[in-house]
Amino acid sequence: MKFSCSLETSSERIRLVNVISPLIKAGYQLLSQKQESSENGGNIIHVVAKSRESKTQEDLINDLSSIEGCSLFQLEIDEDDSAGAGAGAGASAVDAVSSAPPMKQSLDEKNALTSIGAQYPDIVDVVRRYENVVPNDIRDQALYELGRKVGGGIYQRDYSLGSPLKLSATISRELVPALKEFSKVKAKNDVISLIKCPFCKLSDSNHSGCHFVVGYIEGFLASNPAVKDAQVRETSCGAGSTNICEFTIW
Numbered sequence: 001m002k003f004s005c006s007l008e009t010s011s012e013r014i015r016l017v018n019v020i021s022p023l024i025k026a027g028y029q030l031l032s033q034k035q036e037s038s039e040n041g042g043n044i045i046h047v048v049a050k051s052r053e054s055k056t057q058e059d060l061i062n063d064l065s066s067i068e069g070c071s072l073f074q075l076e077i078d079e080d081d082s083a084g085a086g087a088g089a090g091a092s093a094v095d096a097v098s099s100a101p102p103m104k105q106s107l108d109e110k111n112a113l114t115s116i117g118a119q120y121p122d123i124v125d126v127v128r129r130y131e132n133v134v135p136n137d138i139r140d141q142a143l144y145e146l147g148r149k150v151g152g153g154i155y156q157r158d159y160s161l162g163s164p165l166k167l168s169a170t171i172s173r174e175l176v177p178a179l180k181e182f183s184k185v186k187a188k189n190d191v192i193s194l195i196k197c198p199f200c201k202l203s204d205s206n207h208s209g210c211h212f213v214v215g216y217i218e219g220f221l222a223s224n225p226a227v228k229d230a231q232v233r234e235t236s237c238g239a240g241s242t243n244i245c246e247f248t249i250w
């Protein structure tokens with residue numbers, strides 16, 4: 001299967017070679033690669049490559065996500081590339097390079113969800129990057145929607161077996177432990193506080209990252225058939241000050 005991907009390294013010292021050597025070692029056939037500086041002081045590495053037949057998409061995402069010092073933010077898999085292999089493999093590899101689609105720089109919701117799925121619970125970077133690429137006027141809503149999908153998915157994955165709990169037990173026994181995977185949490189009845197909220201940590205006053213948390217909590221609770229439509233509001237945001245963000249559920 002042929003794919004193109006983009007990874008961002010956490011520092012400029014982590015370079016192209018650090019990304020491609022583990023891929024070569026893992027048996028990928030590289031077709032093209034490129035490095036450029038990222039706005040965040042690291043490098044962006046673009047790679048087009050082919051995997052061996054035995055690799056599944058999941059293997060691929062795992063391999064890419066486990067490269068040290070990098071985070072995957074874009075991945076496109078060319079599903080119908082498997083034909084054409086075999087005879088004239090050399091020629092088809094060349095064709096593959098020249099006909100490779102132009103790489104998408106942007107991180108859309110689908111890519112963001114793929115990365116979140118692959119890296120969970122280390123999702124703060126992906127959420128922040130998504131926040132940066134979404135246009136201003138729809139940013140809060142986009143982060144809320146993304147959060148809803150992630151929160152709903154986590155409930156389905158981890159808590160949907162067995163008989164569903166009522167709201168207050170869902171909060172204390174399921175939601176709080178789920179949120180603790182990416183932040184210190186304090187909870188009192190229907191009020192949940194993220195201590196050092198990682199989603200608005202680096203911003204001065206912008207708290208659109210917290211809309212992700214609002215969406216996450218709503219999506220999580222909405223997936224529980226015994227709760228369904230709980231509403232959530234961020235009743236206090238610590239962006240730019242304490243970083244303690246408080247969410248109220250009712």
Ligand SMILES: [Zn+2]
Nearest residue numbers: 210237238245
């Ligand atoms: Zn906040």
